[in-house]
Amino acid sequence: MDGEQARAAAVERLLAKVRSYSVLMYVGTMVVTLGPRMAANAMSPAAVAAAARVVSNGPLTCLLFAAATALLQGKLARVLEREDEPAAGAARAPRLTPLAAWPLAVITWACITCFFFHYLLFGDVAAPSCAGWAVVAVASAANLAIAAHTVNVTWLEEDFAGREGGGAEEFGRMVACLR
16 A cells, blocks of 8 residues: 555656646736736836847847747656656656646747747837847757757657556546556
């Protein structure tokens, strides 16, 4: 019974990580979508013009996009990583299956791309240059590649080791999202 309780506690910790990550993505997307628009409406025209010049600053924008990428992709990696490996003979800690991991990676990519897009437009008052759009496109593509790499790396060891069950019989249930 102690092993079952430990497994249930590990599953609950994993689900809590996924829930907190999902809430972070939801709230973060709302903030980056509405924040620039609300800030532009609350600022004086001179301040809006100054903010638009800062937004159009290429190196600063690239630095901000790199920091946002590192923050969110690191958070995604922590959600997907398996807890400490168990001692010999003990059951492995649960982890998300690709059925649940890929949507998290796609949501991460979509949220960070939304941030890039709304940052560049700054509440529809900035007129982004072609170089600004190029930075957004490159940053978005890089985020998609990093998210795909993160999901693939977390499953690489298991693909080579072989799976202990097909998983098809668990399809359609929440259990299909945990392994």
